[in-house]
Amino acid sequence: MDQWDRRCRVATCTVNNWALDFRGNYERIVKTCSEAYALGARIRLGPELEIPGYGCADHFFELDTERHSWEMLSKLVEKSKDWPELLVITGIPTRFRGLLYNCAAALKNGKLLFIRAKMGLADDNVYRESRWFVKWTETFKHYEMPLNAQIHFEQSTVPFGDGILESSDNVRVGFEICEELWSSRSTNIRLAEQGVDIICNGSGSHHILGKSNYRINQLILGSSAKVGGVYLYANHRGCDGDRVYYDGASSIAQNGDLLAQIHQFDIEDTCVATAIVDLSENSVFRQMKSSDRGNASDQKTVVPIRFDGNMAEGVKFNQKCTERMTSMVEKCCFKN
Numbered sequence: 001m002d003q004w005d006r007r008c009r010v011a012t013c014t015v016n017n018w019a020l021d022f023r024g025n026y027e028r029i030v031k032t033c034s035e036a037y038a039l040g041a042r043i044r045l046g047p048e049l050e051i052p053g054y055g056c057a058d059h060f061f062e063l064d065t066e067r068h069s070w071e072m073l074s075k076l077v078e079k080s081k082d083w084p085e086l087l088v089i090t091g092i093p094t095r096f097r098g099l100l101y102n103c104a105a106a107l108k109n110g111k112l113l114f115i116r117a118k119m120g121l122a123d124d125n126v127y128r129e130s131r132w133f134v135k136w137t138e139t140f141k142h143y144e145m146p147l148n149a150q151i152h153f154e155q156s157t158v159p160f161g162d163g164i165l166e167s168s169d170n171v172r173v174g175f176e177i178c179e180e181l182w183s184s185r186s187t188n189i190r191l192a193e194q195g196v197d198i199i200c201n202g203s204g205s206h207h208i209l210g211k212s213n214y215r216i217n218q219l220i221l222g223s224s225a226k227v228g229g230v231y232l233y234a235n236h237r238g239c240d241g242d243r244v245y246y247d248g249a250s251s252i253a254q255n256g257d258l259l260a261q262i263h264q265f266d267i268e269d270t271c272v273a274t275a276i277v278d279l280s281e282n283s284v285f286r287q288m289k290s291s292d293r294g295n296a297s298d299q300k301t302v303v304p305i306r307f308d309g310n311m312a313e314g315v316k317f318n319q320k321c322t323e324r325m326t327s328m329v330e331k332c333c334f335k336n
């Protein structure tokens, strides 16, 4: 059963990573994890495919891109022992059954916990993801994937596919990778129905005039106002070698309110934002909507992937949850 006091500090970040700059990308990821950890965060989310860089394009056809990405992931898993209480979510291409998937990887304290494969690929506009990747189609199913013996991990397998993570103190973490939010069948709906507390969206979303207004106000805040829960969104910022500009604005929202946001345009290579959220507010918010309670109870219960560690402790009872940012300020920021 959930505990009553469920305050947790969560972190999102923006990185200016470069396609194929494996070492540089690794350093920037480490910097954001260290900063998030120093601020007391229990989870740190990074953008889509942040290890190789989002815009590797046809380099995703080369095995070296995967290989070097996994070498960096192995280093990051080892490094995560420096931040034992921090759940790190990063982005990496992964081959399963001979097919290449665009994935989020979850790791903590020296252990790779889960590889979650993207379930809706982006192919409109400038996106061409299905040229290199296939989508995962088995909802809430995962398999034990053997890890490549040529790369060092202290484990021989990792769960791969779709699923929900659950901490020792029952905080549920789910994944919706970029385009899955844009789809009218957004993953966040079924995650909320399973009582997911924190929805993680690592994205590679480029700048078009007016797009971030839609992305933040309609999609992120709109979804979170509808399904409830904490919504962590991380985006790249800058040009990563391709001909587009990613426009950051990594955000933290809860139950329709914006709690924190990193600038859309800036010259910093890395930025971290955190917020203290009371996860009990998710239950209260969802409890108030009887139609959704009915929909949720119709769904089969998904068995989560458990991991060691408490997420909702370490925040003192008298520490206030982060103030809500006003939507007026938000809307002014996002005419673009």
Ligand SMILES: NC(=O)CC[C@H](N)C(=O)O
Pocket: 048, 121, 122, 127, 177, 178, 179, 180, 182, 203, 204, 205, 206
């Ligand atoms: N990387 C993606 O999945 C991109 C999704 C979305 N269409 C966007 O423009 O942000």
